[in-house]
Amino acid sequence: MIEWLALPALITGAALIPKKKMDEAKKIDEIFKNRGVCIRKGDNLIYPKLIEKHNNDDKLTLIYSLPLGIGSDIMEKAEKIIEDGINRKIEWEFDGVLKIYIYHHNLPEKWNYSNDLIHKDTWEVPIGKHPAGTIFHDFDKYPHMLTGGTTRFGKTVFLKGMLNSLMMNQFEDVEFYILDLKAGLEFYKYKSLPQVKEVACDVYEAAEVLNQIVEDLKQREMEFRINGYTNIVDTNIKKRTFVIVDEGAELSPDLLANKQAKQYAHFCQAALGEIARIGGGLGYRLIFATQYPTKVAVPMQVKMNIVTRIAFTIPEQLGSRVILDEPGAENLPALPGRAIYKVEKKRIVQVPYITDKQMFKMMEEKYNESRTSRDIVNDNRQDESDNHKTINEGP
Numbered sequence: 001m002i003e004w005l006a007l008p009a010l011i012t013g014a015a016l017i018p019k020k021k022m023d024e025a026k027k028i029d030e031i032f033k034n035r036g037v038c039i040r041k042g043d044n045l046i047y048p049k050l051i052e053k054h055n056n057d058d059k060l061t062l063i064y065s066l067p068l069g070i071g072s073d074i075m076e077k078a079e080k081i082i083e084d085g086i087n088r089k090i091e092w093e094f095d096g097v098l099k100i101y102i103y104h105h106n107l108p109e110k111w112n113y114s115n116d117l118i119h120k121d122t123w124e125v126p127i128g129k130h131p132a133g134t135i136f137h138d139f140d141k142y143p144h145m146l147t148g149g150t151t152r153f154g155k156t157v158f159l160k161g162m163l164n165s166l167m168m169n170q171f172e173d174v175e176f177y178i179l180d181l182k183a184g185l186e187f188y189k190y191k192s193l194p195q196v197k198e199v200a201c202d203v204y205e206a207a208e209v210l211n212q213i214v215e216d217l218k219q220r221e222m223e224f225r226i227n228g229y230t231n232i233v234d235t236n237i238k239k240r241t242f243v244i245v246d247e248g249a250e251l252s253p254d255l256l257a258n259k260q261a262k263q264y265a266h267f268c269q270a271a272l273g274e275i276a277r278i279g280g281g282l283g284y285r286l287i288f289a290t291q292y293p294t295k296v297a298v299p300m301q302v303k304m305n306i307v308t309r310i311a312f313t314i315p316e317q318l319g320s321r322v323i324l325d326e327p328g329a330e331n332l333p334a335l336p337g338r339a340i341y342k343v344e345k346k347r348i349v350q351v352p353y354i355t356d357k358q359m360f361k362m363m364e365e366k367y368n369e370s371r372t373s374r375d376i377v378n379d380n381r382q383d384e385s386d387n388h389k390t391i392n393e394g395p
């Protein structure tokens with residue numbers, strides 16, 4: 001009797017033993033098999049081969065050797081499938097071997113801009129939180145930036161965050177020209193800041209401002225030539241000039257109906273191309289943003305000279321290719337501030353959130369601080385001039 005009962009008990013016991021969770025590497029192997037990510041050699045199918053596996057506090061890194069004939073393009077197709085299969089976002093890169101990164105911690109859905117993001121006296125601005133830490137972009141290393149994404153996913157907040165960081169970092173040495181082609185609704189309010197030289201609100205004003213910038217650029221180029229300078233970062237010149245374009249598509253002749261506006265737009269695109277092409281070494285930094293990431297909205301000359309790309313959520317893979325030169329942004333979750341930052345490699349980040357109110361408050365504090373320190377400097381100058389006077393007026 002006891003023996004008779006023992007068998008079902010064993011079976012029930014076996015059913016209660018939890019199944020061993022399939023680990024990520026095994027799941028990915030399975031996905032490669034199920035999706036036929038392989039090449040055929042005779043009767044054999046050869047799949048990507050896991051050659052190394054590292055696990056640390058931040059992430060699991062899986063390194064695969066790929067059989068000849070399979071390139072990084074397989075990941076363009078497999079990325080989303082792997083993410084669905086392991087239920088986590090992944091990052092990957094290919095440098096002879098395929099590296100897949102699976103982070104242990106998820107990104108926050110929102111986090112606020114704060115004072116500790118200010119890197120005083122540098123040209124570094126926070127881009128966003130990444131599972132491995134906060135990522136900063138150095139405008140002296142990579143002078144220009146192209147950003148795109150569907151409306152309402154955080155481009156403007158991102159641009160404002162950068163404006164704020166640059167102001168806080170380099171209060172005395174930064175200047176801005178802003179082409180706010182959404183009728184000035186976002187940036188015109190910053191026009192009274194001494195650092196903001198001009199805010200253009202339509203294609204005609206933009207052409208005027210860009211004309212001025214191109215003139216200055218030529219002048220600066222001549223000065224550099226005379227002095228034998230090749231790049232501003234190797235000189236003592238501290239000033240940097242940022243040209244921010246928010247809604248670059250408004251400068252696309254193909255998207256404008258009015259004949260005269262088209263002509264101005266042609267000029268604007270050519271001028272922006274020139275800034276992107278030669279401005280970097282001369283201290284000009286172009287930030288070009290658009291919510292219509294199409295070939296006509298992003299001039300070729302601009303795109304070709306911008307290494308740094310930031311894509312917010314974009315519905316079509318085509319749009320991701322315009323901004324990043326590869327797919328990915330179409331797979332981002334529909335969260336404002338979630339973006340792919342690409343320079344050297346792609347990283348998914350959550351951009352810090354900042355409001356106009358917070359910016360005005362920080363800027364006001366900064367003005368008060370700089371006025372106080374300027375008053376102190378002026379007091380010293382007073383002493384010096386008094387000394388000077390005394391000497392001049394001596395017997």
Ligand SMILES: Nc1ncnc2c1ncn2[C@@H]1O[C@H](COP(=O)(O)OP(=O)(O)OP(=O)(O)O)[C@@H](O)[C@H]1O
Nearest residue numbers: 110150151152153154155156157336337351352353
């Ligand atoms: N980094 C962020 N974190 C959390 N929420 C954000 C973030 N950025 C933007 N948002 C939210 O998304 C809304 C839209 O952001 P934003 O105006 O920057 O979008 P946009 O892409 O510039 O849109 P549009 O092109 O229509 O101006 C904001 O009002 C805010 O509520």
